[in-house]
Amino acid sequence: MARIQTDKDVSRKEVILKASAKLFREKGYKAASMRDLAVKVGVEAASLYNHIRSKAELLHDICFNVANVFFEHINTVEASAQSPIEKLETLLRFHIRQMIENFEEVYVSDREWRYLVDPYLSNFQNQRRGYRKRFATIIQSGIEQGQISRIDASTAVLVILHAISGIDSWHRSTHKVSGEELEENIVTILIQGLKK
Amino acid sequence: MARIQTDKDVSRKEVILKASAKLFREKGYKAASMRDLAVKVGVEAASLYNHIRSKAELLHDICFNVANVFFEHINTVEASAQSPIEKLETLLRFHIRQMIENFEEVYVSDREWRYLVDPYLSNFQNQRRGYRKRFATIIQSGIEQGQISRIDASTAVLVILHAISGIDSWHRSTHKVSGEELEENIVTILIQGLKK
DNA sequence: TATTTTAGCTAATGAGTGTTATTTTTGTAC
DNA sequence: GTACAAAAATAACACTCATTAGCTAAAATA
Numbered sequence: 001m002a003r004i005q006t007d008k009d010v011s012r013k014e015v016i017l018k019a020s021a022k023l024f025r026e027k028g029y030k031a032a033s034m035r036d037l038a039v040k041v042g043v044e045a046a047s048l049y050n051h052i053r054s055k056a057e058l059l060h061d062i063c064f065n066v067a068n069v070f071f072e073h074i075n076t077v078e079a080s081a082q083s084p085i086e087k088l089e090t091l092l093r094f095h096i097r098q099m100i101e102n103f104e105e106v107y108v109s110d111r112e113w114r115y116l117v118d119p120y121l122s123n124f125q126n127q128r129r130g131y132r133k134r135f136a137t138i139i140q141s142g143i144e145q146g147q148i149s150r151i152d153a154s155t156a157v158l159v160i161l162h163a164i165s166g167i168d169s170w171h172r173s174t175h176k177v178s179g180e181e182l183e184e185n186i187v188t189i190l191i192q193g194l195k196k
Numbered sequence: 197m198a199r200i201q202t203d204k205d206v207s208r209k210e211v212i213l214k215a216s217a218k219l220f221r222e223k224g225y226k227a228a229s230m231r232d233l234a235v236k237v238g239v240e241a242a243s244l245y246n247h248i249r250s251k252a253e254l255l256h257d258i259c260f261n262v263a264n265v266f267f268e269h270i271n272t273v274e275a276s277a278q279s280p281i282e283k284l285e286t287l288l289r290f291h292i293r294q295m296i297e298n299f300e301e302v303y304v305s306d307r308e309w310r311y312l313v314d315p316y317l318s319n320f321q322n323q324r325r326g327y328r329k330r331f332a333t334i335i336q337s338g339i340e341q342g343q344i345s346r347i348d349a350s351t352a353v354l355v356i357l358h359a360i361s362g363i364d365s366w367h368r369s370t371h372k373v374s375g376e377e378l379e380e381n382i383v384t385i386l387i388q389g390l391k392k
Numbered sequence: 393t394a395t396t397t398t399a400g401c402t403a404a405t406g407a408g409t410g411t412t413a414t415t416t417t418t419g420t421a422c
Numbered sequence: 423g424t425a426c427a428a429a430a431a432t433a434a435c436a437c438t439c440a441t442t443a444g445c446t447a448a449a450a451t452a
Contacts, residue, residue, distance in 0.1 A: 030226035155381040162362030166354035185351040
């Protein structure tokens with residue numbers, strides 16, 4: 001009988017959550033089975049239910065944990081005294097770093113959220129829409145102040161956010177470029193492209 | 197007994213293929229069942245097998261049809277007399293237009309290819325790698341000719357290709373921006389960002 | 393019209409799914 | 423060592439899945 005390993009403050013649920021993020025990223029939420037997860041954790045499938053309520057709960061926790069991190073960050077950015085284009089760069093760099101440092105969770109939250117069930121699904125979609133709107137508002141004020149060239153702000157948001165999600169390919173390929181280099185390259189391409 | 201509707205030259209398999217692309221885009225390959233597909237086509241699930249070999253075959257056909265279109269296009273671009281940055285713009289515009297006009301198939305090929313099974317999976321991955329390499333080579337020669345600023349070419353490819361996949365959100369949302377506007381916006385952001 | 397081919401149906405199969413109730417084992421405090 | 427709670431295992435459940443077999447009706451061909 002193999003117990004779930006837990007170092008210090010890490011609860012068994014957190015161990016399962018971490019493993020599920022990796023599994024969902026590798027196979028996709030629907031294709032990942034609780035038996036797969038059990039193997040990763042080193043335990044029988046049914047035993048997982050001593051610590052979690054359902055498979056859906058795992059996805060839910062991953063998605064909303066990630067969403068909260070980004071929401072807290074944009075709060076501080078909006079409250080700061082930076083210029084629009086500086087704010088934009090701060091947001092962009094935060095996204096890139098999150099994608100690198102917290103890869104599995106951010107990736108799952110980005111690609112698998114659609115398998116959330118209501119009411120969490122609608123909730124998540126609303127949050128997502130809200131975030132993008134606030135992002136677009138920053139770009140819009142950059143345009144109005146003449147710092148950013150006259151493009152459709154919401155298109156710019158889509159381009160930026162999806163460009164960042166491209167990091168997954170970098171993450172999987174053999175890391176020929178360092179995280180710092182990657183960050184600088186992306187910032188160069190996207191910020192320069194927006195500057196007037 | 198309800199027959200599958202076919203206008204003139206469209207075979208019943210093609211009707212099923214089209215419906216499956218839409219279904220796979222909406223629900224994801226794994227979450228989409230043959231019973232779902234049967235409903236969409238207006239027939240019993242088992243009847244589908246008079247025209248197709250398997251669910252896997254549908255995904256395979258979608259992915260490789262799309263891949264072939266892009267391969268043929270990059271062949272003509274490489275053979276053309278355009279400058280690197282013009283080639284880049286041509287490729288970019290083609291991607292955008294394909295994403296708009298051929299949305300379901302391109303989207304599925306982009307997001308669901310990982311559910312292909314070997315040997316098709318490896319095959320597809322190799323093609324994909326090859327395409328990106330050729331894309332990166334064009335950017336690289338643009339850098340060497342001083343048209344494009346000195347960034348990592350393969351990162352630029354990732355940014356561009358993923359930025360385009362962001363169009364799905366536009367496609368789903370209420371089309372507030374026209375296809376042409378969208379194209380111009382994206383080209384502005386990405387090409388200007390690369391120009392020296 | 394008679395015959396063959398195509399395309400649909402119903403029914404069933406076996407494998408895999410998330411999850412549960414129940415029982416057994418483990419670690420810990422007295 | 424005994425008692426107790428936490429965490430594991432076992433076995434089973436009700437479902438869904440892609441796919442096959444066998445049969446029938448409709449369409450195409452002659």
